[in-house]
Amino acid sequence: MKNLSEIPRIPLAVLPTPLYRLPNVSAALHTNVYIKRDDMTGVSLGGNKVRKLEYLLHDAKAQGADTVLTTGGAQSNHAMLTAACANKLGMHAVLILKKRGVWERRGNQILNDLLGADVRFVDTDDYADIYAQMDDICAALDKQGRKGYRIPVGGSVPLGSLGYVRCVYELAEQAAATHTRFSHIVCATGSGGTHAGLALGAKLYLPDCKVTGIMVDDDPFDRIVPDLMRKTASLLDYREPIADADVRLLGMVGPGYAKPSAEGQAAIRMLAENEGLILDPVYTGKAFAGLLKMAREGAFTPDDNVVFLHSGGAGGLFAIS
Numbered sequence: 001m002k003n004l005s006e007i008p009r010i011p012l013a014v015l016p017t018p019l020y021r022l023p024n025v026s027a028a029l030h031t032n033v034y035i036k037r038d039d040m041t042g043v044s045l046g047g048n049k050v051r052k053l054e055y056l057l058h059d060a061k062a063q064g065a066d067t068v069l070t071t072g073g074a075q076s077n078h079a080m081l082t083a084a085c086a087n088k089l090g091m092h093a094v095l096i097l098k099k100r101g102v103w104e105r106r107g108n109q110i111l112n113d114l115l116g117a118d119v120r121f122v123d124t125d126d127y128a129d130i131y132a133q134m135d136d137i138c139a140a141l142d143k144q145g146r147k148g149y150r151i152p153v154g155g156s157v158p159l160g161s162l163g164y165v166r167c168v169y170e171l172a173e174q175a176a177a178t179h180t181r182f183s184h185i186v187c188a189t190g191s192g193g194t195h196a197g198l199a200l201g202a203k204l205y206l207p208d209c210k211v212t213g214i215m216v217d218d219d220p221f222d223r224i225v226p227d228l229m230r231k232t233a234s235l236l237d238y239r240e241p242i243a244d245a246d247v248r249l250l251g252m253v254g255p256g257y258a259k260p261s262a263e264g265q266a267a268i269r270m271l272a273e274n275e276g277l278i279l280d281p282v283y284t285g286k287a288f289a290g291l292l293k294m295a296r297e298g299a300f301t302p303d304d305n306v307v308f309l310h311s312g313g314a315g316g317l318f319a320i321s
């Protein structure tokens, strides 16, 4: 198997992100809850996509690209962070977004404007239409002697997931430094790359730790996540079998993707009131609601050490609520 450090990346994030125990939440849930602050990755308003982009944008540069193209919903944190990271590297970003939900100049759209991103809306529900448009834009760039690099929705491709394999390596170092044995990691599962990276990373560096992804949309993650884990594993020449049944999922989508849920909004208030920390309504609020549900249903003992991944989302908070 390869060493993770053999796969090149461009440092973009401020790492390691902070990790610490939440005393008030821990007391309320009768277990030990820690927060991994990937909302503080240090580019724009922070968030999980920066770790993925360290690998993806290295690949883009290595291929000679000067422009990155990506997609998502109108309030995509991933698209906004791609534009921010591209700026840091002197690259141009084209964001081809679904004209759905809040596409006015609010939330992440304000940030995209400030970042100078080239935003193009497509009136479609189908990413196939968007990818066709991306191909056209890349062909047009080619004719101008420029080069585009396509990043699929969420950056949830094997190379992007390596960012979250590396996050678990970082967690294992933080665990060793503080003599803490982490038993669980809970994250939001939106396109699956973060979950796949964490689950593979746990197999490699924290084998006693169980990763649970809280689904915030309706995609078939029971197939998507293990598939992405296997493809990410093959980048590292990791050959151990990865079974679909290894993947732990809990559905908390509520009324729909990017639509606030009652449980999610209550979870946001719970963390805000107890710890002074802010989650977002699309991803992390629903993910934390999933953690609260697991606690209620007896998933954690008083000796467990549970890490909640705060994956960001601040930009959307000011558009969706």
Ligand SMILES: *Cc1c(COP(=O)(O)O)cnc(C)c1O
Pocket: 047, 048, 049, 077, 078, 154, 156, 188, 189, 190, 191, 192, 193, 194, 195, 280, 283, 284, 311, 312, 313, 314
């Ligand atoms: C994209 C995103 C997620 C989900 O990560 P995936 O790798 O797409 O599953 C979670 N939280 C926030 C804030 C995000 O922007």
